[in-house]
Amino acid sequence: MPTYTVTTVGLSLSAEQKSDIAQLITTSHAGNTGAPGYFAQVFFQTYAVGDHFFGGCLNNSTQVYIHGLIRAGRTVEQKTGLMAEVAEKAAGICAVGREDVWMYLQDIEAEQMIEYGRVLPAPGAEAEWRAGLSAEKEQALKRDGVNL
Numbered sequence: 001m002p003t004y005t006v007t008t009v010g011l012s013l014s015a016e017q018k019s020d021i022a023q024l025i026t027t028s029h030a031g032n033t034g035a036p037g038y039f040a041q042v043f044f045q046t047y048a049v050g051d052h053f054f055g056g057c058l059n060n061s062t063q064v065y066i067h068g069l070i071r072a073g074r075t076v077e078q079k080t081g082l083m084a085e086v087a088e089k090a091a092g093i094c095a096v097g098r099e100d101v102w103m104y105l106q107d108i109e110a111e112q113m114i115e116y117g118r119v120l121p122a123p124g125a126e127a128e129w130r131a132g133l134s135a136e137k138e139q140a141l142k143r144d145g146v147n148l
Contacts, residue, residue: 001039001115002029007065010049011094018044020093025066025086032082033074036126038146064094064101072107073123079105 004025006018013021022042030037052059066086070079083103091098110120116137121129130148133141141148 001041001113001120002033002035002068002070004029004040004042004066004068005045006042006090007045007047007067008094009047009052009059009063009065011062011064011096012046013044013094017093021090024089024093025068028082028085028089029068029070032078032085033070033123035071035123036130036148038141038148039126062096062100064090064096066090066101066103068103068105069108070105071110071113071120071123073110074107 006013006021006025021044022040025042026037026040029035029040049060049062050058052063068082083105087101087103088098090103091101094101110122113120116133118129118132138148
């Protein structure tokens with residue numbers, strides 16, 4: 001699953017903003033890579049302005065960092081499209097300038113990840129992999145509102 005961490009400095013996001021960003025990342029990841037939306041997970045963390053430095057100097061401005069760990073096998077076009085879409089729309093959701101949103105994607109080979117107790121499939125083999133989810137896990141995900 002792609003795992004995204006959204007880190008803000010000097011900015012506390014509301015529950016609505018977090019939900020909007022999580023939906024944005026999920027939709028954009030699925031749309032740009034072809035992976036099912038239910039694969040995406042998003043974590044949020046916040047730091048105070050005094051906890052962040054640039055070049056050894058205290059940063060006094062608001063920043064948003066989005067770091068995505070994704071399965072390898074995506075094209076440059078898929079990744080740059082994903083980053084451009086998320087960074088631009090996240091700036092609007094967070095009410096910051098586009099120069100204050102930083103985004104990084106990091107590829108990980110599918111065979112280097114275990115989720116739901118199994119090694120992840122190569123891109124394009126998600127349907128077969130999903131069929132191996134237990135009925136209990138599927139029910140739990142559906143209860144949480146995940147669209148399988």
